[in-house]
Amino acid sequence: MxxxxxxxxxxxxxxxxxxxxxxxxxxxxxxxxxxxxxxxxxxxxxxxxxxxxxxxxxxxxxxxxxxxxxxxxxxxxxxxxxxxxxxxxxxxxxxxxxxxxxxxxxxxxxxxxxxxxxxxxxxxxxxxxxxxxxxxxxxxxxxxxxxxxSAAESILPGYLAEPRTIRTGDITVLATSEYDVAGSRTFSHYRFTRGEEEAELTAIHHVYxxxxxxxxxxxxxxxxxxxxxxxxxxxxxxxxxxxxxxxxxxx
Missing domain, CATH: 3.40.50.150 (Vaccinia Virus protein VP39)
Structure with missing residues (x-):
């Protein structure tokens, strides 16, 4: 991780x-x-x-x-x-x-x-x-x-962490995810790019x-x-x- x-x-x-x-x-x-x-x-x-x-x-x-x-x-x-x-x-x-x-x-x-x-x-x-x-x-x-x-009943059945690439106009996002079992939460990692601009950010969604x-x-x-x-x-x-x-x- x-x-x-x-x-x-x-x-x-x-x-x-x-x-x-x-x-x-x-x-x-x-x-x-x-x-x-x-x-x-x-x-x-x-x-x-x-x-x-x-x-x-x-x-x-x-x-x-x-x-x-x-x-x-x-x-x-x-x-x-x-x-x-x-x-x-x-x-x-x-x-x-x-x-x-x-x-x-x-x-x-x-x-x-x-x-x-x-x-x-x-x-x-x-x-x-x-x-x-x-x-x-x-x-x-x-x-x-x-x-x-991110309800447990939604994401846990068949959970997959496959990378995704999403484009909206001149913005491209590479998104990956991992599940933290001990914390019951997902880490969603994003790389946003627009021209020369880039931002790498991570979001946490707690699973209830x-x-x-x-x-x-x-x-x-x-x-x-x-x-x-x-x-x-x-x-x-x-x-x-x-x-x-x-x-x-x-x-």
Whole structure:
């Protein structure tokens, strides 16, 4: 195994080059499908107050605001927040640079969306803090969507660590992965290149079981859990590519 990256890798990872790669890599239709799913499964009323955390470059925040919702987006990446602010002119969005655990805890949001597989960035103690913050952010009766591709039930069956090369315009990424058995986590190694520019970065995704996630969230006031394997509403099961979990905060 190569050198172990810092547990706070996400503080320095999301600079312009990786952010621009992911801005290009995700098709617009995927964002529309994800927000359609959130609105449908949470029963969002018009002009709902929605927290998007972490919001990255704002693709979900922007789509929610275009649909008339009042949106707050929170992300730690200064570059991503700057990009989102430029794109949000004229929309009802507040964009805040902060750690995902530093969200408002005054139970004022009708819903929180945590989309894009960032739920596994944190070690267990950090994830416990985030679960507490989520419970403090959502009003009684409000909803939650968590998008998580590193649930144990998703990645462990047939786990493969084959290198991949991905190109988006003039950006090329070589991606490799390894599984740390002792730490129950994956190390995803990336080499981003654009012309003469190059960045070698490693991301950590902690692997949690579905039961662990439900336990953390239910201990902070959430109930009515439903598990989906995609935005079309298909049921989640062993080997599903992603987990889309929805819940509501107790009234």
């Amino acid at each position: 190569s050198g172990i990256p810092s547990s706070t890798w996400y503080v320095d990872f999301f600079t312009e080059l990786p952010n621009e790669f992911w801005r290009r890599a995700v098709p617009p239709g995927a964002t529309v499908d994800e927000i359609d799913f959130a609105e449908r499964r949470l029963g969002l009323a018009p002009r709902s107050r929605v927290l998007d955390v972490p919001c990255g470059s704002g693709r979900h925040s922007l789509e929610l605001a275009r649909r008339g919702h009042r949106v707050t987006g929170v992300d730690l990446s200064a570059e991503a927040i700057r990009h989102a602010r430029r794109a949000a002119v004229g929309l009802d969005i507040e964009l805040v640079r902060a750690d995902m655990r530093e969200i408002p805890r005054d139970n004022e949001f009708d819903a929180v969306v945590c989309l894009g597989n960032s739920f596994g960035y944190l070690e267990l103690d950090g994830l416990r803090e985030f679960a507490v913050a989520l419970g403090g952010a959502v009003r009684p009766g409000g909803g939650l969507v968590v998008d998580f591709a 079981t579905v039961a662990q996630i439900i336990d953390l969230l239910s201990g902070n006031g959430f109930t009515d859990f439903e598990l989906f394997g995609g935005t079309g509403g298909e049921p989640y099961g062993i080997g599903s590519r992603r987990l889309l979990l929805t819940a509501h905060r107790m009234s």
